[in-house]
Amino acid sequence: MAEVEKTTEELVSELQQGRAREENFRLLYERYYARLFRFFRNKQLPPEDCRDLIQKVFISVYKGLGGFRHDSHFETWLFKIALNSYVSEIEHRRAAKRDAVEVPIGEGPSDEGAGPASYRVADERADPAVELLDKEKLEKMREAMCELPEQMRRCVLLRVAKELSYQEIASVMGISINTVKAHLHQSQKVLREKLGKYFGALEV
Amino acid sequence: MDGRDEARVYMNALMPGLEDVAGPHPSVDALAAYQQGRLGGSARALVRDHLITCDECLALFKDANDFFAPPREGRGEVNEVQVRREWDALWRQIKAEEGAEAPSSDSTPRPAARRAGKALPLALAAGLALAAGLTLVWAVWSRRDAPEVVRRLQLEREEMAVRLKQLEEENGRLREQARESRPSENPFERELAESKQENERLRERLGAAERRRETELAELRRPQLNAPIYDVLPQEMTVRSAGGAEMTRVVLPPGERSFTLILNGGGLPPYPKYDVEIRGRGGRRVWRGTGLRQEGGGNFVITLDRGFLRDGRYSLRLFGRSAEGTRAVAEYNIQVTSGPRR
Numbered sequence: 001m002a003e004v005e006k007t008t009e010e011l012v013s014e015l016q017q018g019r020a021r022e023e024n025f026r027l028l029y030e031r032y033y034a035r036l037f038r039f040f041r042n043k044q045l046p047p048e049d050c051r052d053l054i055q056k057v058f059i060s061v062y063k064g065l066g067g068f069r070h071d072s073h074f075e076t077w078l079f080k081i082a083l084n085s086y087v088s089e090i091e092h093r094r095a096a097k098r099d100a101v102e103v104p105i106g107e108g109p110s111d112e113g114a115g116p117a118s119y120r121v122a123d124e125r126a127d128p129a130v131e132l133l134d135k136e137k138l139e140k141m142r143e144a145m146c147e148l149p150e151q152m153r154r155c156v157l158l159r160v161a162k163e164l165s166y167q168e169i170a171s172v173m174g175i176s177i178n179t180v181k182a183h184l185h186q187s188q189k190v191l192r193e194k195l196g197k198y199f200g201a202l203e204v
Numbered sequence: 205m206d207g208r209d210e211a212r213v214y215m216n217a218l219m220p221g222l223e224d225v226a227g228p229h230p231s232v233d234a235l236a237a238y239q240q241g242r243l244g245g246s247a248r249a250l251v252r253d254h255l256i257t258c259d260e261c262l263a264l265f266k267d268a269n270d271f272f273a274p275p276r277e278g279r280g281e282v283n284e285v286q287v288r289r290e291w292d293a294l295w296r297q298i299k300a301e302e303g304a305e306a307p308s309s310d311s312t313p314r315p316a317a318r319r320a321g322k323a324l325p326l327a328l329a330a331g332l333a334l335a336a337g338l339t340l341v342w343a344v345w346s347r348r349d350a351p352e353v354v355r356r357l358q359l360e361r362e363e364m365a366v367r368l369k370q371l372e373e374e375n376g377r378l379r380e381q382a383r384e385s386r387p388s389e390n391p392f393e394r395e396l397a398e399s400k401q402e403n404e405r406l407r408e409r410l411g412a413a414e415r416r417r418e419t420e421l422a423e424l425r426r427p428q429l430n431a432p433i434y435d436v437l438p439q440e441m442t443v444r445s446a447g448g449a450e451m452t453r454v455v456l457p458p459g460e461r462s463f464t465l466i467l468n469g470g471g472l473p474p475y476p477k478y479d480v481e482i483r484g485r486g487g488r489r490v491w492r493g494t495g496l497r498q499e500g501g502g503n504f505v506i507t508l509d510r511g512f513l514r515d516g517r518y519s520l521r522l523f524g525r526s527a528e529g530t531r532a533v534a535e536y537n538i539q540v541t542s543g544p545r546r
Contacts, residue, residue, distance in 0.1 A: 022295060029291050034282045039271045047281055055294050062298055076236040079271045083232070083264075133217055141214045145222055154256050157222065160208065161215040162262060171239065171269050172255050172262070174248065199214075200207035 008074050015065050029058055032075075036082055043086060057085050137198045144194040148187055151175070155183040156191070159204055223257045230254060230261065232268075239268045285402070357417060364410055371406070375399055431507070432456060432463040436520070438534040441468070451517065452536070455543035460510050465538070467504040467522065472533050474498075475524030480506065483519045490518070494525075513540050 006014075008031065011024045036057060040050035060081050068077060145153055151173070158164045158172060166184075170177040188204040195202055215222075230238070230251045237243045238251040255262050378399060382392035436452045456463055467480070478496040483489050491512070496504050504522070520536040 026291055026295070029294065030287060033287050033290070035271065037282050039267070041281070042270050051290060055290065055297070058294055059298065059301075072233045073236070075272065076233055079236060079268060080232050082271065083267060133214060138214055138217060141211070142218055142221065145215070145218065153222070157215060157219065157256065160212050161219060162259075163212070164266075168266060168269065172252065172265060174238075174241075174252060195211070199211050202211055203208045 012074050039082055053085050057082050140198055144191055152183040152187050155180055156187045227254055235265050236268050239272055371403055435466050436536045437468050438536055451539040454538050454540045457543050462507055462509050464507045467536055469498055469502040469504050475526050477525045479523040479525055481521045515541050
């Protein structure tokens, strides 16, 4: 008779009870290795660094399992550990780079290699570049966008302003990818009609 | 800057006014729950509204999306052997840190040591991938043309033999290196033992694959009686004025190993050879066969394995191939369904 595969919850519970530690932890490792590898690779880390980070993540998991209280799903907990490991790694690299590189007098510290902009605290001050924008175009854009239905407008914002893929927009909005495509198709026609004079053949 | 780039700048400038910034940042747990569709009602709306306006949370959400999305095929940078080696290193490190059953001083994995032993696992993985790939190719082609399969099998066997020989040579080379760099604590000794085991496993797999193929081939040579045959008309001949193209229903009783499609090719422009491509749901290509020739009456005969096409709708595109290039010449639609026992 074929052996029934244990669920993640069963593996975690047995590990917490100290049962078959090596076997259960290995199954957990094999189950999530590829996912973690893909996650770190998507962050443009070289494969060797991804592997090192995965080892760190699993050491943290092993050490932290005793304190894991099932308040959240194991996968969410693992995601948080992976995220923290990545942020630590980026901070570590940033510090190493700062220590190693001489900054010429008159220039500020470089932000290069500091990791994704999204993890930095946003600058709340007004963007001086906005002051330079054409006021008429800005007003026309505001009018055109405000006339779009809310869901359609949000799809356009995520697509054009945030440069998300159709799939990502669908995930963020919690709607189907076909709905996203339909919204964008319709909004493109409307925006081209209203803003074509200012922005040319606008691609949405 | 093109129109879209310019529009991006203006939209970003308008963002704070166009959308109200919604509430405090959601927790990672809430974002994960939202991504997995576990949030409902107002909590769901709150997270969604927040994501529209908060770049930081949007980036975190994209990370969650990456992490929780089902695995995709592609990169192929993770393989079984690699994962096993990484696991061994991790478990040794954990044991060493726990101080229990402490292994020898080289038990802590060192990146340099890990990297040094990569060539062999890669070679073994390549061997395994080769075997798996060849099995797949064989499975797809085998039903089409038995003599061609026999010839192909022969070639595959030879390729596998060459690959095996290469692996054995690699083993010999490692053995030499290990001998030269005694004492026996040398990591090459361990590598060698592992590689020998891998080699044995590979040899067993190859043997098993060979035996499976022989059995399947014998089965192939045995004519299948009463295999279902379906005539399929091109799409343009089945288009109805109101309801669009008609599907040919391919109803397969349980136990059928294969079925035959006769693609009606009457009136098609003549080409020296034809290719056929089968696309499944969403236009995903599931198979492509090349070198088809027209049978008597201009038809094309394709025999497919039952296990190859699951229940669903498929589109078969026929391409004409000549020295000038390849051109689509016809499209056929079928719906495969399981039917009652005959």
